Amino acid sequence: MIKLIALVPLFPLIGFLINGFFGKKLSKGVSGMIACVSILASFIVSVIVFVELQGMEQKSQVVNLFSWISSGTLQIPFEFLLDPLSSLFLLIITGIGFLIHVYSIGYMHDDEGFSRFFTYLNLFVFFMLLLVLGNNYLIMFVGWEGVGLCSYLLIGFWFKTTQYNNAARKAFVINRIGDLGFLLGIILIFVTFGSVSFDVFGKAGTVETSTITTIALLLFIGAMGKSAQVPLYTWLPDAMAGPTPVSALIHAATMVTAGIYMVVRSNVFYSISDVASEVVAVVGIITALFAATIGLLQNDIKKILAYSTVSQLGLMFLGLGVGAYGSSVFHVTTHAFFKALLFLGAGSVIHAMGGEQDIRKMGGLKGHIKITFITMLLGTIAISGIPPFSGFFSKDEILAHTYEHSKILWFLGMVTSMLTAFYMFRMLFLTFFGKFRGSPYQEHHLHESPKTMTIPLVVLAILSVLGGVLGLPEFWGMPNWMHHNLESVILRPDPSILHHDTEWMLMGLAVASALAVIFFAHRMYRVYNVLPAEREDRLKAWQRVIYKKYYIDELFEKVIRKPLDMISEIFHKFIDVAMIDGIVNGVGSVVKGIGSGVRQLQQGNIGFYVIGMVVGVFVILLFTFIIK
Numbered sequence: 001m002i003k004l005i006a007l008v009p010l011f012p013l014i015g016f017l018i019n020g021f022f023g024k025k026l027s028k029g030v031s032g033m034i035a036c037v038s039i040l041a042s043f044i045v046s047v048i049v050f051v052e053l054q055g056m057e058q059k060s061q062v063v064n065l066f067s068w069i070s071s072g073t074l075q076i077p078f079e080f081l082l083d084p085l086s087s088l089f090l091l092i093i094t095g096i097g098f099l100i101h102v103y104s105i106g107y108m109h110d111d112e113g114f115s116r117f118f119t120y121l122n123l124f125v126f127f128m129l130l131l132v133l134g135n136n137y138l139i140m141f142v143g144w145e146g147v148g149l150c151s152y153l154l155i156g157f158w159f160k161t162t163q164y165n166n167a168a169r170k171a172f173v174i175n176r177i178g179d180l181g182f183l184l185g186i187i188l189i190f191v192t193f194g195s196v197s198f199d200v201f202g203k204a205g206t207v208e209t210s211t212i213t214t215i216a217l218l219l220f221i222g223a224m225g226k227s228a229q230v231p232l233y234t235w236l237p238d239a240m241a242g243p244t245p246v247s248a249l250i251h252a253a254t255m256v257t258a259g260i261y262m263v264v265r266s267n268v269f270y271s272i273s274d275v276a277s278e279v280v281a282v283v284g285i286i287t288a289l290f291a292a293t294i295g296l297l298q299n300d301i302k303k304i305l306a307y308s309t310v311s312q313l314g315l316m317f318l319g320l321g322v323g324a325y326g327s328s329v330f331h332v333t334t335h336a337f338f339k340a341l342l343f344l345g346a347g348s349v350i351h352a353m354g355g356e357q358d359i360r361k362m363g364g365l366k367g368h369i370k371i372t373f374i375t376m377l378l379g380t381i382a383i384s385g386i387p388p389f390s391g392f393f394s395k396d397e398i399l400a401h402t403y404e405h406s407k408i409l410w411f412l413g414m415v416t417s418m419l420t421a422f423y424m425f426r427m428l429f430l431t432f433f434g435k436f437r438g439s440p441y442q443e444h445h446l447h448e449s450p451k452t453m454t455i456p457l458v459v460l461a462i463l464s465v466l467g468g469v470l471g472l473p474e475f476w477g478m479p480n481w482m483h484h485n486l487e488s489v490i491l492r493p494d495p496s497i498l499h500h501d502t503e504w505m506l507m508g509l510a511v512a513s514a515l516a517v518i519f520f521a522h523r524m525y526r527v528y529n530v531l532p533a534e535r536e537d538r539l540k541a542w543q544r545v546i547y548k549k550y551y552i553d554e555l556f557e558k559v560i561r562k563p564l565d566m567i568s569e570i571f572h573k574f575i576d577v578a579m580i581d582g583i584v585n586g587v588g589s590v591v592k593g594i595g596s597g598v599r600q601l602q603q604g605n606i607g608f609y610v611i612g613m614v615v616g617v618f619v620i621l622l623f624t625f626i627i628k
Helices: 002-025 028-054 084-107 114-133 137-155 162-193 198-206 209-226 235-241 244-253 255-265 267-272 274-295 301-321 325-352 370-383 390-405 407-432 440-444 451-471 481-486 500-527 541-547 549-599 606-627
Strands: 061-071 074-082
Touching: 002 028, 002 061, 002 074, 002 114, 028 084, 028 114, 074 084, 074 114, 074 137, 084 114, 084 244, 084 255, 084 325, 084 451, 084 481, 114 137, 114 244, 114 255, 137 162, 137 209, 137 235, 137 244, 137 255, 162 198, 162 209, 162 235, 198 267, 209 255, 209 267, 209 274, 235 244, 235 301, 244 255, 244 301, 244 325, 255 267, 255 301, 255 325, 267 274, 267 301, 274 301, 274 407, 274 549, 301 325, 301 390, 301 407, 325 370, 325 390, 325 451, 325 481, 370 390, 370 407, 370 451, 390 407, 390 451, 390 500, 407 500, 451 481, 541 549
Parallel strands: none
Antiparallel strands: 061 074
16 A cells, blocks of 8 residues: 555646646636545545554655666666655645645635636645655755745735735745755765765764764755745745635645755754754744744734744744754644644635735624634634643643753743744734724625635644644653654654653743733733724834834845845946947947948849959969969
């Protein structure tokens, strides 16, 4: 059954081809059904191979499909690697992907680009599956670039709006910066080991640590771009321009975790290089805290969730940096549950509000869209780290390992978690409680979303509540399935040397701090009914700085984009136009002038031609005589 693994990416590819070539001729129902069935088929096969792998002694299975690149000593087969890490990601991608495909049928029902949307969505799933299944860095890179392309297409899905096109282009360009680092890392791996297969991990211990550090840092640059880490994070909030299902699938649950997957897959390099691991941890906590502060004063419901995603990704990288690879993968899993839920819930809110995304114009929605409210409440509790919800267990693991590594990083992680709980409940209170602040027309048309949208919400809510069982703390006397499952993949399994009393203390502090800030948010937005300022000029100076996202975009505009534009203009004027065009056009003018002169000899007079022949023969004879 393991050999069926090739069917997992094949089904979405078939769905892409059918909708891509015949989508316009198919009804919306048929087009959506084809897209959903293709992902469901992939999920079923993924479950089958996952269950079979769990029962095998050899947890790493390689399926060689065909010889891909053969040039001299360079031999790169096209083969898939099925192990505990890739099989888990298969379930996340296809399982969450299927639910979001079903949700999209209701959300995109009235869109004129319905079939085109599902074409792009199927293509994305194909490339994402290719990314996690490849048994070498080159296949991973193909999938890496493929999901980047699909992200660009889906962010700019409504391409008639210039703002959305700009957001898509921004995401594409910033990711190219990270991808360059990833590509250089792959090249250095080939130069060092003579191969790009994951077999090189076994040779990493024989190479100088400085080389391993360089490889690890280059790979991490790629992860920074794809997983939106400082300073390559600014594209992700703008990516919310795409349809909400895209935000849930690509920019929350799957693609943005590709950087996490790549670092975990390359954990051997980071386990050898303490410098690279420390860089990963520091960048992760800076990103987590920085994005969390920005989320405090955002008013666009999708932008709040976007900065929350950036912050949570930062916590995952913090876990990777301190060596808690299993804990980070655990948080990837639970985050996929509750963040997909929150984004889809936000989409249901936007659907009910007729496209409105500003929480200042909402309020009192819990009585109108009860299913959406209850599921979003459960998702908000989960991301805030309240037991026994899934987010508590995964986030607590990362913080516990961080405490063991560095008390300073742990404290900053705790502050990040507190801020997360605050701005998430701020969003919840302003959206669902109090009086409705929108227009009478919006209030009259408030309605719950169709079942194609609410059923995925319910399923994801259940997973958000129960997902913690995948990684229950071992000191509770229960096996931690997540850690045991990944033991064969990770060079150095997650350390666990904290005393049980310390672990209980850390848990208590995490829960108490989260409950305290939730209570504070409740007092602020429910008891005192504080509302966000309607206009920017009413904000205090420090609030304006946070609201404007610390002016990072403006800084990039002045420090990077405008100088590059100016240099490009100078090069265009003096190098391209004056020099290159001058030489090319000058040569052309000379040739044209000579041609114009010689053309005068063609007069049509036979006598003139005879004289010309005689003169020519005389010149040839004279030249021959002189040479002799």
